[in-house]
Structure formats: C-alpha cells, structure tokens
Amino acid sequence: MVGQTGQLQGVDAAGLFPDPGFALYVHWPFCASKCPYCDFNSHVRESVDHESWAEGLLRELDHFADLTPGRRLTSVFFGGGTPSLMRPETVAAILRRADERWGLPAGTEVTLEANPTSVEAAKFRGFRAAGVNRVSLGIQSLNEADLKALGRRHSAEDALGAIALARDLFPRYSFDLIYARPGQTVAAWREELHRALDHAVGHLSLYQLTIEEGTQFHTLHARGDLVLPAEEVQGDLYAMTQEVLNAAGLPAYEVSNHARPGQESRHNLTYWRYGDYVGIGPGAHGRLTLEGEKRATRTHRAPEVWLERTLSTGTGAKPFEPVAAQDRLTEMLMMGLRLSEGVPLARVQAETGKPLADWLAPDALRRLQRIGMLEQVGQGAGTVLRATSDGRERLNAVLAALLG
Known part of the structure; x- marks a missing residue:
C-alpha cells in the first residue's frame, strides 16, 4: 500500500532520462461555489449521493484497469472541483482498489487538492x-480584498490555518497563488511572495491570471469592468517571481511550479514528460499506450450523464481516439518545453518514429536557438531540447514558431 514518504521515480529503459511513470487521475466535479476565473469542469450541487459516486468511480477504475494489466502506478491525484469535499472513505x-488492480508501491505519491473552506482537522x-x-491547497491570494475579488470563500487567516494543518499532518504539501491580478503592483506581489515563503516548505505553484472563455471574468473583461495589469507589468511580475523563488531555493522546474530539488510534483511530471495516465470521473482526460498505439481518452463532462453511464455500463468514457504522430510531437513539445529539464530528443524519435528535425520547418530550430529562446544540451542519445528562461516566458510564441 502507500508508504509514508515519496521516492523519486527511476529512469527510462535506456537509463538516460527520468521515467515518465504511469499515473491515475481521479476527478471530483463538485464545488461549494464556482470561482469567476475558473473554466474547469466543476459544478455546484445542493446534495451529492456519495455512495453512488464512490461506486461509479470504482467501476470506471476497474474498466481502465482491465485495459492496462501489469502496469504499476507511480502517482495518484485527486483533482476537481474540490476533492476535499469527498468523504475520506x-x-x-x-x-485500495487501485492497489489491488495496479499496485501502489511503498512511497507512491498520492495528492489531494483542497480548499481552505473545506478543511477541518478530522477530515484531513x-x-x-x-x-x-x-x-495541494488552493490559497490563490494572501490579500483579503483580492480573495473577495477572486470569489474565494476563505480569508487569509483561514488559508494560513489550512497550511499549518497540512504541514502538521502530511509529509508533503503545496499551495497555489495567482498573480497579475487587477491593480496588482510588483512591490505588492513581492511582499506577498515573501509572506508565502514563510509558510512554503518544498513546493509552490504560482499561476499568472488568464481570462478564459465561459467564465464570469471573461464577461467582465470583455465589457471593460475587469482590467489586467499592462503586458509590461505582467512581464515584470513574472521576472520578479523567478528572482525571489530562485533566491529562496525553489527554482521553477516548470513554467508555473517551483520546488526544492526532489520535491517536484511527481504526478504532474508524468503529464509534462508525456507518460501514460488514466483519467476517471466526469470530464477526465487520459493518454494510454494500448497495443502499441497512443490513444486519447476522455469521459462525459456532465456529472449526471457520467454517473448514469458508469453505473449502467462500467464507464462514462467516450470512444478512444488514436493520437497521430504529428499530434504526439505537438503534445510532447507543448508539455515538455514547459519543464526546465526540457525534452529528450531520443524520446521524441521513439514516440513519433522520426527525429525532431524531420518534423520541423527548415531553420525553425536554429532560428529560435540563435535568438536565445531554445537550446540543445548534451550529445548523442543524451541530447535534450529545452526552452531558455526567456523562451519559457514566451512559450506560446516559441511553439508557434517551432511547429509552424
């Protein structure tokens, strides 16, 4: 069963690069309220039939376990929604079922997302x-006014209490903050970051606020009632974030995630390294290599539809779709170039059947290297392509130029 502490994943079969692992993602779709910036598959319901939802999740787990015999999990992640609204049972x-069907070796990382408003000692x-x-705690801000503007139901005091509780009860914890908020200055964010670092131990996630379609913020932004900091200020906020976290010993191992060495989120590394993962629950996505072919999996988004189908047929999954080689390349680069470690070129060839250069427009890679956005390090089978710090800050533009 699951051990007390985590252990770093091993290396791939060639012994050159970290093994991406094999992960399980469990989606709990319910929240106490919908945040105005959130476009995740989350829903507010007056009541939830916890017994039926437990049964549905177990049945869909069994469905995917039947398709992946012999695999061993390297991480489990309960996301949402607000998974801390689940019953511990x-x-x-x-x-238990994941251990029976795949095996959870001692030390397997098992993460659960929580909001401070759903935290209580007995439940934790x-x-x-x-x-x-x-x-992983969804703190989002330590500023009272900004917490209200973000639609959060907790106070800064609640947030700090939840962090203290997590520190006392769990071997590892992380929390999230959002920056580039309306009206936010570099000086104010620096002060908030230093306050956060007084409570962060090994991991901190720092996301720049983006406006997503279908959210309340999108409507407010479109009519001019919500204004983000100017692009230049956003750049300064990002640069200062890197400076402060580097000095604190938590460098960015991914665009928005900072950790002390060895404290990275092993589950999320499976995504970014393009490993296989099972996604269960409404709206969950997955990537599985079945019979030598990479396939994309997804389940019905509507909670009631997913639950009805799962209880009647064993899964709410839609038909799997093969991922073409060109799409695998795009996904590998989109995910892997977010990482400071980059993308092993040998893994690109193994996944797509051709070397990277054969997929790119002539001179695209050399041009991005020449202007300091990308770099290749290592040699031979150990060569890695990675984005520079400037390249990660402008990753969307880098990917557009690289993939044409």
Missing part, C-alpha cells in the same frame, strides 16, 4: 489515514 476505497486526518501523503 471514498478516497480510501479508491486507493481521515484523508491521511486513507493514504493521501501530499495535499
């Missing part, structure tokens, strides 16, 4: 007893 049942102890050994 449901989490325990899912982890229940999650810890169920096998969760890492929590």
Whole structure:
C-alpha cells in the first residue's frame, strides 16, 4: 500500500532520462461555489449521493484497469472541483482498489487538492489515514480584498490555518497563488511572495491570471469592468517571481511550479514528460499506450450523464481516439518545453518514429536557438531540447514558431 514518504521515480529503459511513470487521475466535479476565473469542469450541487459516486468511480477504475494489466502506478491525484469535499472513505476505497488492480508501491505519491473552506482537522486526518501523503491547497491570494475579488470563500487567516494543518499532518504539501491580478503592483506581489515563503516548505505553484472563455471574468473583461495589469507589468511580475523563488531555493522546474530539488510534483511530471495516465470521473482526460498505439481518452463532462453511464455500463468514457504522430510531437513539445529539464530528443524519435528535425520547418530550430529562446544540451542519445528562461516566458510564441 502507500508508504509514508515519496521516492523519486527511476529512469527510462535506456537509463538516460527520468521515467515518465504511469499515473491515475481521479476527478471530483463538485464545488461549494464556482470561482469567476475558473473554466474547469466543476459544478455546484445542493446534495451529492456519495455512495453512488464512490461506486461509479470504482467501476470506471476497474474498466481502465482491465485495459492496462501489469502496469504499476507511480502517482495518484485527486483533482476537481474540490476533492476535499469527498468523504475520506471514498478516497480510501479508491486507493485500495487501485492497489489491488495496479499496485501502489511503498512511497507512491498520492495528492489531494483542497480548499481552505473545506478543511477541518478530522477530515484531513481521515484523508491521511486513507493514504493521501501530499495535499495541494488552493490559497490563490494572501490579500483579503483580492480573495473577495477572486470569489474565494476563505480569508487569509483561514488559508494560513489550512497550511499549518497540512504541514502538521502530511509529509508533503503545496499551495497555489495567482498573480497579475487587477491593480496588482510588483512591490505588492513581492511582499506577498515573501509572506508565502514563510509558510512554503518544498513546493509552490504560482499561476499568472488568464481570462478564459465561459467564465464570469471573461464577461467582465470583455465589457471593460475587469482590467489586467499592462503586458509590461505582467512581464515584470513574472521576472520578479523567478528572482525571489530562485533566491529562496525553489527554482521553477516548470513554467508555473517551483520546488526544492526532489520535491517536484511527481504526478504532474508524468503529464509534462508525456507518460501514460488514466483519467476517471466526469470530464477526465487520459493518454494510454494500448497495443502499441497512443490513444486519447476522455469521459462525459456532465456529472449526471457520467454517473448514469458508469453505473449502467462500467464507464462514462467516450470512444478512444488514436493520437497521430504529428499530434504526439505537438503534445510532447507543448508539455515538455514547459519543464526546465526540457525534452529528450531520443524520446521524441521513439514516440513519433522520426527525429525532431524531420518534423520541423527548415531553420525553425536554429532560428529560435540563435535568438536565445531554445537550446540543445548534451550529445548523442543524451541530447535534450529545452526552452531558455526567456523562451519559457514566451512559450506560446516559441511553439508557434517551432511547429509552424
């Protein structure tokens, strides 16, 4: 079963690069309220039939386990929505079934997302007893006015109390903050970051606010009632974030994620390294190599539709779709260039059947290297393509230029 602490994943079969791993993602779609910036598959319901939802998740887990015999999990992640609204008994049942069907070696990372408003000592102890050994807290701000503007239901005091509780009960924890908020200055963000670092131990996620279609913020932004900091200020906020976190010993291992060495999110590394993962629950996505072919999986987004189909047929999954070689390349680069470690060129060839240069427009790679956006390090089978710090800051433009 799940051990007390995590262990770093091994290396790939060639012994050159970290093994991407094999992960399980469990989606809990319910929230106490919908945040105005959020475009995740989350829903507010007056009541939830927890027994039926536990049964549905277990049945879909079994469905995917039948397709992937012999695999061993390297991480489990309960996301949402607000998974801390789940019953600890449901989490325990899912982890037991995952151990029975795939195996959860000692030290497997098991993360659960939580909001400070859904945190209480007894429930957190229940999650810890169920096998969760890492929590990720959705703090988003330590500023009271900005918490209200972001639609959060907790106070800064609630947030700090949740962090303290997580520190006491779990071997590892992380929390999220959002920056580039309306009216935010570099000086104010620097002060907030230093305050956050007083409470961060190994990992911190720092996301720049983006306006997503279908959200309340998108409507407000479109009519001019919500104004983000100027692009130049956003750049200064990003640069200062890197400066402060580097000095604190938590460099960015991914565009928005900072960690001390060895404290990276092993589950998210599976995504960024383009490993296989199972996604269960409404709206969950996955990538699985089945019979030598990479396939994209996704489930029905509507919670009630997903639950009805899962209880009647064993899964709410839609038909799997093969991922063409060109699409695999695009996904590998989109995910892998977010990482400071970059993308192994040998893995690109193994995944797509051709060397990277054969996929790119003539001189695209050399041009991006010449202007300092990309670099190749290592040699031979150990060569890695990675974005520079400037390239990661402008990653969308880099990818557009690289992939044409």
